[in-house]
Amino acid sequence: MEGIIEKNEYKSLAGVLPQVEKLYFKGNVDLLNDGLIRLAVVGSRRVSDYGRWVLKNWIEDFVRSNMIVVSGFMYGVDQLAHRECVVKGGKTIAILGWGIGRKVSGEDEKLFDQILDQGGLILSEYEGDMSGTKWSFPRRNRIVSGISDAVLVIEAGLNSGSLITAKYAVNQEKKLFAVPGGIDREMSKGTNWLIKNCKAEVATTSRDVLDIFGLNSKYQLSKSDTTDPILELLKFGDKSLDEIASVLRIDANVVAARLTELMLMGEVCEWGGKYKRGVYDS
Amino acid sequence: MIAKIRSAAVFGVSCFQVEVEVDVAEKGFPAFNIVGLPERSVAEAKERVKTAIVNSGMDFPNRRITVNLAPADIPKEGSAYDLPIAVGILAADGQIPVPGGLFYGELSLDGGLRITKGVILVAIHLSDHEGGRMFVPVMSANEASVIRRVEVYPVRCLKDLVLHLRGESNLVELNKIEISTLIETATCDFDLAEIVGQEGAKRVLTISAAGGHNLLFSGPPGAGKSMLARSLPGILPQLSRDECLEITKIYSAAGMMDVGQAIIRRRPFRSPHHSTSLVGLVGGGTKPVPGEISLAHFGVLFLDEMAEFSRSMVESLRQPIEDGVIEISRSQGKVSFPACFQLVGAVNPCPCGYLGHPKIECRCNEREISKYKRRLSGPILDRIDLHLFVPPVDTSEIVGGSVLQSETSENVRARVQKARKRQEERFGQSGVFANARMSSKMIREYCVVSDEAKNMLALAMDKQLLSARGYFKVIRVAQTIADLEGSDSIEVAHVAEALQYRERVF
Numbered sequence: 001m002e003g004i005i006e007k008n009e010y011k012s013l014a015g016v017l018p019q020v021e022k023l024y025f026k027g028n029v030d031l032l033n034d035g036l037i038r039l040a041v042v043g044s045r046r047v048s049d050y051g052r053w054v055l056k057n058w059i060e061d062f063v064r065s066n067m068i069v070v071s072g073f074m075y076g077v078d079q080l081a082h083r084e085c086v087v088k089g090g091k092t093i094a095i096l097g098w099g100i101g102r103k104v105s106g107e108d109e110k111l112f113d114q115i116l117d118q119g120g121l122i123l124s125e126y127e128g129d130m131s132g133t134k135w136s137f138p139r140r141n142r143i144v145s146g147i148s149d150a151v152l153v154i155e156a157g158l159n160s161g162s163l164i165t166a167k168y169a170v171n172q173e174k175k176l177f178a179v180p181g182g183i184d185r186e187m188s189k190g191t192n193w194l195i196k197n198c199k200a201e202v203a204t205t206s207r208d209v210l211d212i213f214g215l216n217s218k219y220q221l222s223k224s225d226t227t228d229p230i231l232e233l234l235k236f237g238d239k240s241l242d243e244i245a246s247v248l249r250i251d252a253n254v255v256a257a258r259l260t261e262l263m264l265m266g267e268v269c270e271w272g273g274k275y276k277r278g279v280y281d282s
Numbered sequence: 283m284i285a286k287i288r289s290a291a292v293f294g295v296s297c298f299q300v301e302v303e304v305d306v307a308e309k310g311f312p313a314f315n316i317v318g319l320p321e322r323s324v325a326e327a328k329e330r331v332k333t334a335i336v337n338s339g340m341d342f343p344n345r346r347i348t349v350n351l352a353p354a355d356i357p358k359e360g361s362a363y364d365l366p367i368a369v370g371i372l373a374a375d376g377q378i379p380v381p382g383g384l385f386y387g388e389l390s391l392d393g394g395l396r397i398t399k400g401v402i403l404v405a406i407h408l409s410d411h412e413g414g415r416m417f418v419p420v421m422s423a424n425e426a427s428v429i430r431r432v433e434v435y436p437v438r439c440l441k442d443l444v445l446h447l448r449g450e451s452n453l454v455e456l457n458k459i460e461i462s463t464l465i466e467t468a469t470c471d472f473d474l475a476e477i478v479g480q481e482g483a484k485r486v487l488t489i490s491a492a493g494g495h496n497l498l499f500s501g502p503p504g505a506g507k508s509m510l511a512r513s514l515p516g517i518l519p520q521l522s523r524d525e526c527l528e529i530t531k532i533y534s535a536a537g538m539m540d541v542g543q544a545i546i547r548r549r550p551f552r553s554p555h556h557s558t559s560l561v562g563l564v565g566g567g568t569k570p571v572p573g574e575i576s577l578a579h580f581g582v583l584f585l586d587e588m589a590e591f592s593r594s595m596v597e598s599l600r601q602p603i604e605d606g607v608i609e610i611s612r613s614q615g616k617v618s619f620p621a622c623f624q625l626v627g628a629v630n631p632c633p634c635g636y637l638g639h640p641k642i643e644c645r646c647n648e649r650e651i652s653k654y655k656r657r658l659s660g661p662i663l664d665r666i667d668l669h670l671f672v673p674p675v676d677t678s679e680i681v682g683g684s685v686l687q688s689e690t691s692e693n694v695r696a697r698v699q700k701a702r703k704r705q706e707e708r709f710g711q712s713g714v715f716a717n718a719r720m721s722s723k724m725i726r727e728y729c730v731v732s733d734e735a736k737n738m739l740a741l742a743m744d745k746q747l748l749s750a751r752g753y754f755k756v757i758r759v760a761q762t763i764a765d766l767e768g769s770d771s772i773e774v775a776h777v778a779e780a781l782q783y784r785e786r787v788f
Contacts, residue, residue, distance in 0.1 A: 046647040049638060076648045107652065186643055240673040241482040241782070252481040253763070257778035264741050272631060272638020273501065273671025 002026045002100075012038070016146030017172050023143070024100035026122040027115070031068055031093055032147060037213050038093065040070040040148035040169075042141075043077025044160040048187045049271045051155035054179055055080050056269070057278050061206035063090030065215040070148045072097065072140065073122075077154050077162070079111060086114045093121045095144050097137035099130030123147075141165040142172075150175035152209055153200065156190030163190050170199055175212060177203040230258055231267060231277065238274040285373035288384045289366040290407055291358055292400035294570050294610075294617035295535045297407035302363060302385075303350040304370030310346035316367075318351030321359040321569075330361075330389045331368045338393035338440040343375040357614060359569055361388035362398050365417070368440060369447075378447045383415030383435075384408055387422075393440040395419035399537035402530050402545075405429040417443060417453075424544040425534055427459045428527070459544055461523045468547035470516025472509075475690040479675045483510050486670045486783060488694055491517045492701035493762030494716030496603070496625040496665055498588070501672030502639045507628035508553070510672065511584045514626060515549040516691040518581075519699045525580045528620055532579055536572050550581035552623075556590040564598050566610045570617040575602050578623035588627035589657045596662050599625065603665050625666065629658065639674060667718055667755045668783045701765040717762045722754050729761050730771035738777050748784060756780045 005023045007013055010032040013020065031038075039062060043051060059081060062069060069085040071078040073094040085092040092115055096102075100122070104112055115122065125143065126136065141164050145151050151169040153176070156162040169176045178200035181188020194200035203209055229248055233239060241259065245252045259275060262268040268275050287302040314328050335342045349367055351358050365387040373380045386404050388396045401418050405426035408416055413431040423436035434456040437443045446453040474484055483499070483506075490497045491514060499507040521529070530545045554563055554574040565573030575583055585591060602608045606622035631637040632651045637644040646654075705716055708728055714720060720728065731739075739756065742748040748756060759780040760772045769776070 045649070046645075048644065079648070240671075242479055242673060245481050246479070252485045253779050254775075256482070256485070256782040257775045260738075260742075260747075260778035260781040263747065263781075264738065264745055266745075273673050274638060274640075 001029065003029070005029065005032070012147050015172055015174070016143050017168075018142065020125050020143065022125070024124050024127055026100065028091070028119045028121050031091060031119075031121045036068055037066070037215075038068045038070050038148040039209065040144050040151040040165065041077070041081040041154060042071055042144065042151065042156075042162045042165050043081075043154035044156050044162055044187060044190075045074060045076035046157070046187060047076050047080060047155060048185065049274070050181060050185070051077060051187060052080065052271060053269070053276065053278065054154055055084050058206040058209075059084040059090070060088045061210065063088040065210055065213075067213075067215070068093060070095070070144055072137075072144050072165075073108075073111075074137070074161075075108075079108075081154075082115060082120075083111055086111070086118050086120070089118070091118060091120050093123060093147070095140050095147075096122065096124040096126070096132075097140045098124065098132035099126040099128045100124040101127070102129040102131065137161060138164045142168045145169040145174055146172055148174065150177065150209065150212070152177040152179070152203060153191050153194060154179050155181065155187045156194075157186055158189045158193065160190050163194070166194055166199060176200040177209055179203050228258075228262065228267075230255070230262060230275075234268065234275060234277050238276040240273050241275070244275070283374050283376065285370045285380050287366040287370040287373070287381070289363060289386055290384060290404040291356070292360065292362075292403050292535055293356075293615070295403065295531050295572070295619060296617075297400070297403040298356075299407070299411070300358065300363075301352045302366040302370050303352060304367065304374045305348045305350075306343050306371065306374040307346040307348070312344045312346060314347045314349075316349040316351070318349075318354040319357045320351060320363075321357055323361050324351070324358050324363055327361065327364050327367055327389075330364050330391060331371065333391045334364070334389040334393045334440055335368055335371065337391060338444065340372060340377055340440075340444065341375070343371065345375075347371060347374075360399075361396075362386050362400065364389035365395065365419075365437075365440075365443075369443070372444065378444055381447045383417055385417045387417070387419040387437065389440065395421070395437050395439060397421040397539075397541055399539070400535050401425045402429065402527075402534045405432050405434070406527075406531070408432050421541045422539065423456055424459075424542050425530065425539060427456050427544055428461050428464075428530075430458070461526055461545060464545055464547050465521050465523075465526055470513075470548065470691050470695075472513045472516055473691045474513050474517060474694055475688055477506065477509060477513065477688070480506060480510060480672065481688070483670060483672050484688065484694075486668050487514055487517060488698065489759060489762050489766065489783070490514065490624065490626075490668055491519075491694075491698045492766050493667075493705070493758065494624060494718040495667035495759060495762065496627075496718065497668045497670070498627040498629065498663075498666045499670055499672050500629045500631050502637075502642075502674050503630065503635045505672040505674045507672050508584065508586050511553075511582065511586075511626040511628060512551060513691065514582050514624070515551045517694045517698055518549050518624075519695065519702050521547070521549060521580065529579055529581070532572050532576050532619065536577065538577070548581075550578055551584065552578040552581065553584040553586060556585075556587050558595075560595055560598060563595055564602070564608050564610075564621075565619050566612070568612065568614075570610050570612060570619075572619045573608070573621075575599065575608060575621040575623055576619040579620050580622060581624070582626055583623040584626045584628070586628050587630070589629045589654060593657070593659055596659055600661055600665070603662075627658075627666065630654075631671070638671065663785055664751060666785070667759050669785045670783055697766060700768070701762065704765045704768070717758050717765070720758055720761075725754055725757055725761075729757055731757065731760075731777075732771050732773050734774045735760070735772050735777040738774055738781075742781055747781060752784050756784055759783055 178191040366385040401422040402425040420436035602621040
């Protein structure tokens with residue numbers, strides 16, 4: 001389904017400030033109805049493995065709680081959030097920084113179709129095939145935060161566009177969350193700045209976000225109490241196969257086999273050759 | 283008078299007989315003509331032959347000389363016809379009796395013989411046909427010393443040969459050498475024990491060697507990917523006699539044998555740079571020469587920075603990886619070079635190289651990373667069974683030396699050889715010699731997978747750890763792991779380990 005929404009048609013659009021005159025849409029426009037909880041998940045184009053891990057582990061919880069993930073369809077955190085949501089069977093709203101009719105290609109097109117197939121919604125305030133410009137991307141950020149009930153910044157550098165979304169969220173009096181990161185990490189400087197200046201609340205688990213809406217993730221965060229030596233070791237940080245083998249003094253082949261079992265159990269995940277606790281099935 | 287001298291021509295890695303007919307005519311103006319489709323290097327033989335004969339103290343007949351290279355319809359190239367032409371002229375002029383035997387070699391202006399490519403091919407050709415004597419340059423003669431049924435006479439210079447043919451002095455026949463004695467004394471040039479840490483990578487190398495699996499390392503710069511690749515030939519099983527001969531044939535045809543070298547004793551390791559041309563990589567050219575993939579025959583082809591190789595280059599490896607040969611078709615005919623190599627690739631995880639590095643932050647964005655990954659073509663990745671991320675080694679480990687002494691290449695090779703033996707017994711006469719070459723049909727036929735292991739595979743597919751096309755690759759690798767352990771069936775532990783070396787879907 002496609003069409004045009006006028007500004008007074010949905011109550012949720014009242015939060016979009018500065019006001020939009022009309023919005024072009026494709027897909028399931030009911031996602032803008034009252035009573036649904038929309039969460040904007042935003043971040044920078046560059047994503048570190050840390051950011052990926054957060055997305056992989058949290059989005060699932062949001063989907064389980066029937067939240068609708070809103071984001072900006074830019075590659076990086078935005079698209080990962082959309083994709084993760086779609087993969088987990090959730091509904092998501094993407095707000096484009098370009099014209100609603102503009103063709104996207106390759107991976108973008110695939111994601112675009114997946115979002116619509118799963119009952120998601122694509123929005124843009126620009127008509128036709130207008131291409132994205134320097135000003136259209138920051139401008140659409142006000143819609144991202146405006147139609148959402150809360151905004152969660154996963155990762156952002158100091159000059160990231162996500163901080164513009166965060167600013168809109170504050171001005172629109174939306175709840176703002178930021179995921180803290182190491183003080184030496186380029187990609188966490190923006191989120192840490194938000195926290196330090198009391199602009200955003202700290203989110204260290206998905207539950208921090210779920211709680212303010214009175215939602216509870218349906219499964220326990222600590223999934224098991226097994227005292228597997230590998231799991232115990234990974235509590236102290238991510239390790240590569242070699243590191244695990246040398247610390248525990250177990251042969252590499254045995255470690256590899258055990259890691260597979262732990263991965264299949266959903267206890268351990270892997271990214272870039274490092275193993276860490278939690279899920280990350282690629 | 284006419285003299286007919288036997289010689290041979292090398293085309294690709296095959297050889298055919300050429301008869302050099304020389305006529306020194308009584309009548310006509312003095313001239314020196316070569317017919318029988320000589321190419322430039324053969325046509326220039328005139329000057330070399332003339333000068334060499336004069337400088338060896340013989341007379342160059344001032345008559346009408348006609349040389350025919352028969353069969354006359356095949357193009358001839360190379361400098362190896364110098365010696366038969368010179369001998370033919372001297373015989374036709376009556377300075378020496380018309381000799382028997384085969385002559386092959388390039389002349390230098392002072393009458394000496396130079397190193398000449400393809401001697402082993404000529405010797406094998408002669409041995410396969412009627413056998414007999416062959417006269418070849420002393421610097422290349424050792425290649426022929428491993429071939430039975432030929433009498434090899436190394437020739438230092440034209441003068442020595444003339445004296446021998448006149449019966450005034452004797453050339454000494456070359457002693458035969460047994461290939462296996464040469465292979466056994468060969469040492470590997472890079473030992474696994476020299477590599478600090480990287481236990482996971484060493485394990486993968488062992489599996490790769492045992493099952494003949496192609497291998498892809500990814501990791502940040504300085505992680506030691508190329509060092510690891512270099513140690514692979516040292517743990518591969520020792521060359522067999524036939525393998526050794528085949529490799530030597532290629533190197534001899536390419537003119538890459540050293541002075542006095544008899545055979546290639548070790549498995550080759552080739553590491554072409556990504557700026558290599560397509561012909562340089564797969565072979566070819568107007569006069570077909572073996573490329574890097576053929577020079578890596580029965581050895582290791584290492585593509586460092588594999589993502590930097592152009593797509594067409596990497597794609598061109600598909601046929602040889604499947605068939606073990608490369609067919610080159612040219613207007614002059616078809617040549618096939620053997621190219622049965624084990625592929626080891628190394629890639630950075632992202633354009634800047636530091637994705638996943640513990641200390642240095644990656645500077646690439648999402649799009650750049652996925653674009654970079656797409657540069658490796660799917661069909662090639664399909665043919666790589668083992669994938670491993672190589673983390674950087676902690677420098678304190680190298681300096682501090684608190685590492686456990688790891689296994690030497692020799693010990694690992696012994697285990698590899700045992701695993702290979704199991705595979706040979708299993709496959710018998712099916713034409714496959716290693717697990718990596720099993721088709722999916724053969725997997726069903728030969729691999730015994732325990733029920734528990736099957737469940738794990740199903741679970742892995744469920745959890746999207748494994749794609750359908752990755753399924754058979756994991757079984758192949760698991761079979762090799764089982765062979766290394768001496769187990770008759772594939773158990774859970776084998777599958778679980780193999781899953782860690784699967785291709786990651788990013």
